[in-house]
Amino acid sequence: MTGLNLRLLLDKYNNIYIFTHLRPDGDAIGSSLALGNALRHESKNVRLFCSDEIPSKYSFLPGVEVFQDYFELEEEEGLAFVLDCSDLKRLAHLKDGLKELNMVINIDHHITNEKFGDINIIDSSAASTGEIIYKLLQTNNLEINKEISLCLYVAISSDTGSFKYENTMPKTMEIAGKLLENGVNPSYVSQIIFDEYPLSTISILSYLLSTLQLDETGKIAWMQLTEKVLREYGAKPDQLDGFVNYAKNIIGVEVGVFFYHTEDGETKTGLRSKSVDVAAIAHKFGGGGHIRAAGCSISGKPDDVVKMVLEAIKNGLNEKVV
Numbered sequence: 562m563t564g565l566n567l568r569l570l571l572d573k574y575n576n577i578y579i580f581t582h583l584r585p586d587g588d589a590i591g592s593s594l595a596l597g598n599a600l601r602h603e604s605k606n607v608r609l610f611c612s613d614e615i616p617s618k619y620s621f622l623p624g625v626e627v628f629q630d631y632f633e634l635e636e637e638e639g640l641a642f643v644l645d646c647s648d649l650k651r652l653a654h655l656k657d658g659l660k661e662l663n664m665v666i667n668i669d670h671h672i673t674n675e676k677f678g679d680i681n682i683i684d685s686s687a688a689s690t691g692e693i694i695y696k697l698l699q700t701n702n703l704e705i706n707k708e709i710s711l712c713l714y715v716a717i718s719s720d721t722g723s724f725k726y727e728n729t730m731p732k733t734m735e736i737a738g739k740l741l742e743n744g745v746n747p748s749y750v751s752q753i754i755f756d757e758y759p760l761s762t763i764s765i766l767s768y769l770l771s772t773l774q775l776d777e778t779g780k781i782a783w784m785q786l787t788e789k790v791l792r793e794y795g796a797k798p799d800q801l802d803g804f805v806n807y808a809k810n811i812i813g814v815e816v817g818v819f820f821y822h823t824e825d826g827e828t829k830t831g832l833r834s835k836s837v838d839v840a841a842i843a844h845k846f847g848g849g850g851h852i853r854a855a856g857c858s859i860s861g862k863p864d865d866v867v868k869m870v871l872e873a874i875k876n877g878l879n880e881k882v883v
């Protein structure tokens with residue numbers, strides 16, 4: 562899968578443009594930086610692109626300051642890499658930039674990847690794009706120093722939920738082990754990536770937990786929040802990521818739900834389950850996702866939406882998949 566002779570391409574191109582997806586996560590940022598730093602080591606002109614701002618918690622990563630959110634062709638020739646991006650829509654306005662470049666190399670681990678590149682390196686058995694980049698650098702004898710290892714470790718640990726998700730394979734751990742040998746400090750990374758929050762996030766969590774409710778069977782737990790309250794706490798929607806798990810993780814609960822009522826009359830609904838197919842439930846409301854993690858956006862009065870979704874979950878409780 563990673564049998565690309567990168568050296569051959571690097572002989573041809575001096576200008577490297579690396580793109581990753583909107584709302585970037587640790588894998589998007591870490592794998593872009595790892596590839597970028599390795600190619601800079603080969604004396605290439607490297608530029609990094611992302612349509613959205615890089616979250617501040619990643620500011621400790623080497624080279625992160627050079628990400629730009631607009632495309633500009635600075636030289637006549639250029640080789641593009643698109644990382645961790647299942648389709649071109651995920652590049653937002655940056656996708657037009659690809660047309661100005663000579664060749665597009667698409668590197669991803671999403672099974673749904675639309676193979677839009679001139680060369681496509683898609684490995685859905687990889688837990689992260691970082692894992693693919695590691696192999697690509699290794700097989701092409703490119704630099705994997707301490708800084709590059711740190712970027713790769715952030716990529717791999719992010720997409721495996723710190724090596725907790727089902728996608729964590731023996732080879733994932735083997736690569737992570739190599740990165741530790743190269744000098745990565747796992748406790749330092751996990752403190753920054755997984756454990757630390759701004760005070761406003763903890764304040765909004767405390768509010769959210771006060772809204773927690775369980776149904777009479779104890780199998781469904783939910784929390785809710787309005788956009789107005791979020792604003793009063795000085796917090797942003799991306800600070801809510803993962804909080805739905807507090808509802809799901811209660812012993813005896815099968816499905817955890819998070820309702821976020823926006824001011825334009827939509828309720829963004831996040832569903833997490835231990836064994837119930839919540840993607841099927843989200844699908845009923847025009848949403849989708851994975852079996853154990855799905856979401857949908859529903860318009861209507863907040864109370865009505867909550868009632869409707871809880872009813873659908875009750876009906877779906879018997880349809881366990883594992």
Ligand SMILES: [Mn+2]
Pocket residue numbers: 588589645670688689690720
């Ligand atoms: Mn990824």
